[in-house]
Amino acid sequence: MRTTDAEIDPDAERELLERFEATVGRSDRIEPRDWMPEGYRKTLVRQVAQHAHSEIIGMQPEGNWIGRAPSLRRKAILLAKVQDEAGHGLYLYSATETLGVSRQELTEMLLAGRQKYSSIFNYPTLSYADVGTIGWLVDGAAICNQVPLCRTSYGPYGRAMIRICKEESFHQRQGYELLMTMMRGTDEQRAMVQESVNRFWWPALMMFGPPDADSPNTARSMAWGIKRNTNDDLRQRFVDMTVPQAEALGVTLPDPDLRWNEARGHHDFGQPDWEEFTQVVKGNGPCNAERLAHRRRAHEDGAWVREAALAFAERSAVQQEKAS
Ligand SMILES: [Fe+2]
Ligand SMILES: [Fe+2]
Secondary structure (H helix, E strand, O other), rough: OOOOOHHOOOHHHHHHHHHHHHHHOOOEEEEOOOOOHHHHHHHHHHHHHHHHHHHHOOHHHHOOHHHHOHHHHHHHHHHHHHHHHHHHHHHHHHHHOOOOOOOHHHHHHHHHHOOOOHHHHHHOOOOHHHHHHHHHHHHHHHHHHHOOOOOOOOOOHHHHHHHHHHHHHHHHHHHHHHHHHHHOOOHHHHHHHHHHHHHHHHHHHHOOOOOHHOOOOOOHHHHHHOOOOOHHHHHHHHHHHHHHHHHHHHHOOOOOOEEOOOOEEEEEOOOOHHHHHHHHHHHHOOOOHHHHHHHHHHHHHHHHHHHHHHHHHHHHHHHHHHHO
């Protein structure tokens, strides 16, 4: 059982903290049974829960197109992808539960707007090309963010990320393949892809979070081994990875400042509209209200499943007791 700081005398706590820091310093994993500073636990709960919520809310923009997929093949791919996201949400809720918070509490916090999810899912999906663009850019950005998290210091989170990353690369590939197919099609299809990329490029860059100078928690998260790279490092990595893919596709990324910088060995690029980002995070994005309303409705519609599962568990317990 987890002990709280209040129950430990200062000398013992110092020793526990030293042991914790040594474990993190060796890049070993912290496990649920280990003592951890309360700030570490709280930061992880916030980050892992936000990640779990993003997977679940992230099912909505693409789920919107399942009933309108252009072919059986596209429908099968999209269904598989959206179902994977549900699975990711569940692994991550389970990882959060090892930190002493129940999935029910996390769900309530999401529905009450007290925990966030990724800002990207507050943008609408207006054409089937968006399914491809989300796979390519949004899952692509998620991979950049998540691959380093496979080495995060908290064991259950890191292990969940290893499984998730394998599936994310399928998501990225299916999106790219869809866009490539459209780019080989008609002028109208090529225009659909370009229009979609124009809408998603900047929100995809925002997925890495605010610039490092405005991200006060980054240093602490890195010292604890929760984060392995800064927001700006990851954003740069994503841009460098994506530019040659855009060239191969034949689409233009909508940034007049985007160019290769020989001296740095990286691409220079413009800044997203950070005011827009702040507004979307605050709940004022184009689809925030719709996403939460949909999630609330789904939660209410699922009430009978939770009641039935509870009744079954109670009855099984009574039967087992009788039998013994
Ligand atoms: Fe995912
Ligand atoms: Fe994904």
